[in-house]
Amino acid sequence: MPHQIPVTKTASRCIAEHVQGSHVFSIFGYSKHRGAGMGEFVRSGAFSVGESEWAIRFYPDGLRENSKGHITVYLELLSKDAKVHASCDLRLVDRSTGLSSSVDITVPMVFNQKDSSRFAPQHDTFKNRSEFEASSYLRNDNLAIECVVTVMREAHVSETRSSPKVDVPPSDITEHLGKLFEAKETADVIFSVGEETFAAHKIVLAMRSPVFKAEFYGSMRETGAQAVPIKDMQPNVFKVLLHFLYTDSLHIIDDLDGNDRSEMIRHLLVAADRYSMERLKLVCQSFLCENLEVQNVATTLDLADQHHCRILKDACIEFISSLNKGKLLWKSICRKSYVWSDHEHTA
Structure with missing residues (x-):
């Protein structure tokens, strides 16, 4: 900069x-x-x-x-x-x-x-x-x-004066939204995820996700439910998803190391696709692109294809093509029945 x-x-x-x-x-x-x-x-x-x-x-x-x-x-x-x-x-x-x-x-x-x-x-x-x-x-x-x-x-010309300097602090809206997330007493929806429950605010979730907007305010809305069940998602993943919805950041997982962090990002990418959260989806793709390895590129390519992540998919293909053993890896992938509609490869 x-x-x-x-x-x-x-x-x-x-x-x-x-x-x-x-x-x-x-x-x-x-x-x-x-x-x-x-x-x-x-x-x-x-x-x-x-x-x-x-x-x-x-x-x-x-x-x-x-x-x-x-x-x-x-x-x-x-x-x-x-x-x-x-x-x-x-x-x-x-x-x-x-x-x-x-x-x-x-x-x-x-x-x-x-x-x-x-x-x-x-x-x-x-x-x-x-x-x-x-x-x-x-x-x-x-x-x-x-x-x-x-x-x-x-x-009449006035004396030259210095313009007053006002130090404007950085935006603190995410800090306030983060506190709102923590303020359980103002929540108006409860989610049941596995054995855990999470309180949230419908208007915030609807503002950030078109899927939540349809569930809470569209024709899909449910009335009278005591708790909204969330299936096929781990509680810790849903908690990070909620944190991102309120704060637009993933600082909550900064203390995770190595494989745990990568695994969380993979789950978050699936959740982002599920709730049409394009920014989170791009954040996850960026992390996975930067952390491609021989051991994870095949599963990452499969994840990218399933959830329509073109940037991540192209990065995986380029990574595989750059390897000395790329042909052997492609054969391994093909044996697992991965099909890529917009790329042609020679094993």
């Missing part, structure tokens, strides 16, 4: 700060302002947002030829020699409801008081005049323009 280099994680934040203000410019006697000529305007009183002075310009006849047939409205930066990073939202106030609606929104830009960028928006057609005059924005010859100005301040 490659060595993992510890990674130090740090973090900082950038917060965009801003200040916002709004100004309503009310114009009475709109019709009296009309006809003064293109480029003529009325300007609101100066108002302050973000330590800068601003004003609204209203052109009832438009500013230039390209704005003919429109009214024109601008926000203007008044502060001398100022450069301000800001955005604006120019609105018309509905004279019937008092609510305002956006007509033109300018995204953040740099207003430079020394040139034409002191104005926003950068176009002359604010609102079609005929539509405006027919709307509720003009009532009793009066109108109101609202301008919301947002001035961007210098962004």
